[in-house]
Amino acid sequence: MRIDDVAGPASLQEAMAYLKRRPDAVPWAGGTLIAADAAELGRNGAVAALDLHRIPELRHLFPSDRYLEVGACVSLNQLAALPDRRVAAPLKAAAAAVGSCAIRNMATLGGNLAAKARPMSTLPALSCVDAVLELRSPAGGRWLSVHGLVGPDGRVALPQATLVTRIRVGLQSWDSVEFRLCGGGPYPHPDAAAFCACARASTGTLGELRVAYAARALVRSREAETELVGRRLPLPRRDIDAFGAALARRARELGQGEAAVAECTRLARAYLNKLSEV
Amino acid sequence: MTIDLIVNGEDMKIRAEPAERLAEVLRRSRAAPSLTIDCGGGFCGKCLVLLDGKPVASCLVPAFRARGSEVVSYEGFMSTQEAAQVEAALTAAGARLCPFCKPAYSLALGFIAENRARIGEDEALAIVSSVRCTCSDPSAVVEAARALAGEPGDQRASRAHR
Numbered sequence: 001m002r003i004d005d006v007a008g009p010a011s012l013q014e015a016m017a018y019l020k021r022r023p024d025a026v027p028w029a030g031g032t033l034i035a036a037d038a039a040e041l042g043r044n045g046a047v048a049a050l051d052l053h054r055i056p057e058l059r060h061l062f063p064s065d066r067y068l069e070v071g072a073c074v075s076l077n078q079l080a081a082l083p084d085r086r087v088a089a090p091l092k093a094a095a096a097a098v099g100s101c102a103i104r105n106m107a108t109l110g111g112n113l114a115a116k117a118r119p120m121s122t123l124p125a126l127s128c129v130d131a132v133l134e135l136r137s138p139a140g141g142r143w144l145s146v147h148g149l150v151g152p153d154g155r156v157a158l159p160q161a162t163l164v165t166r167i168r169v170g171l172q173s174w175d176s177v178e179f180r181l182c183g184g185g186p187y188p189h190p191d192a193a194a195f196c197a198c199a200r201a202s203t204g205t206l207g208e209l210r211v212a213y214a215a216r217a218l219v220r221s222r223e224a225e226t227e228l229v230g231r232r233l234p235l236p237r238r239d240i241d242a243f244g245a246a247l248a249r250r251a252r253e254l255g256q257g258e259a260a261v262a263e264c265t266r267l268a269r270a271y272l273n274k275l276s277e278v
Numbered sequence: 279m280t281i282d283l284i285v286n287g288e289d290m291k292i293r294a295e296p297a298e299r300l301a302e303v304l305r306r307s308r309a310a311p312s313l314t315i316d317c318g319g320g321f322c323g324k325c326l327v328l329l330d331g332k333p334v335a336s337c338l339v340p341a342f343r344a345r346g347s348e349v350v351s352y353e354g355f356m357s358t359q360e361a362a363q364v365e366a367a368l369t370a371a372g373a374r375l376c377p378f379c380k381p382a383y384s385l386a387l388g389f390i391a392e393n394r395a396r397i398g399e400d401e402a403l404a405i406v407s408s409v410r411c412t413c414s415d416p417s418a419v420v421e422a423a424r425a426l427a428g429e430p431g432d433q434r435a436s437r438a439h440r
Binding site for chain 1: 299
């Protein structure tokens with residue numbers, strides 16, 4: 001890792017001014033992923049680091065009755081420690097599952113989400129809760145759905161000289177939430193993966209369903225989810241099989257290996273089978 | 279670059295490459311001779327220090343990130359009142375730790391002792407599981423963590439002075 005310049009802005013304005021001058025700068029939030037993969041950084045020459053942790057607005061939580069806004073540099077441990085009523089359950093579960101406590105104290109939600117090399121563990125959770133992101137660049141700011149940040153290849157595609165500054169997550173309650181780390185090893189292993197699913201049901205009917213899996217790409221089939229909404233629980237075997245097949249098809253479209261295809265299908269089927277207990 | 283930071287209560291100015299790890303900087307400057315750099319990827323936790331009051335894997339912290347921060351290593355922790363409580367808890371639990379993991383475990387347990395009012399048992403166990411070493415039975419450290427997290431302060435203090 002070769003770093004030729006470090007900027008430590010104290011405000012977003014200063015950060016934007018620096019990005020205007022050095023659009024190639026690497027935004028450094030917690031830096032746990034960058035540091036763990038240090039050999040990659042600077043392979044093609046020295047880089048500039050934009051240290052974000054001194055910017056107060058990136059380190060705050062902004063709660064309201066209906067949603068929680070999370071500054072991009074809020075640590076995963078801070079999220080995991082929030083009371084259940086103040087954070088969406090899938091996001092809390094994803095934050096708590098990352099690394100060890102010593103890593104979660106450094107790792108941030110923004111850094112985990114914006115990881116360049118591959119989708120990381122909070123992405124399927126943020127997808128399930130349809131998070132909305134605030135992006136800032138020297139040209140200005142805008143809000144964007146988390147799905148708008150994911151390219152057609154299923155990977156996060158953050159434009160150059162752009163920062164994720166806030167993540168807005170709805171606080172709706174879920175009757176069933178499952179999050180698990182899976183794949184071929186723990187992050188940052190190249191075959192690491194994460195699975196997240198959540199559902200709401202009322203009077204024995206499935207009211208809402210979200211299922212997402214992230215290995216080398218984010219895999220989610222909204223069409224398949226919509227197909228199941230409104231069905232009576234427990235779901236019949238043929239519906240579960242059809243959902244699994246749709247998810248597998250989507251995973252293959254995104255170029256996922258057969259191991260990932262099989263894993264996301266198996267986890268989704270197991271989750272849907274368990275839904276009868278909701 | 280020159281990094282200004284507070285290590286174990288002392289102001290320090292240390293020359294470092296921006297990408298140099300805090301663990302390496304602390305070892306090189308002799309501010310934390312007990313600190314072990316093992317896996318280099320944050321997995322083993324043996325390089326644990328308190329950065330601005332929180333336990334972190336210092337092998338994942340670049341030197342520039344520590345500017346203006348306060349760092350407590352095992353050497354600094356040993357002069358705090360929690361050190362005696364941790365030692366007593368480890369002894370009571372029958373933990374015999376090797377020199378490579380004892381500093382990290384002690385810092386983790388010290389953090390639990392200092393913050394016991396707001397740390398539950400689950401969180402205490404998560405904190406000590408940041409350190410991984412095969413030198414001894416981890417259940418003894420877990421027992422010490424439970425004791426420090428759950429035991430009322432006055433009982434712990436009386437045991438530490440026994």
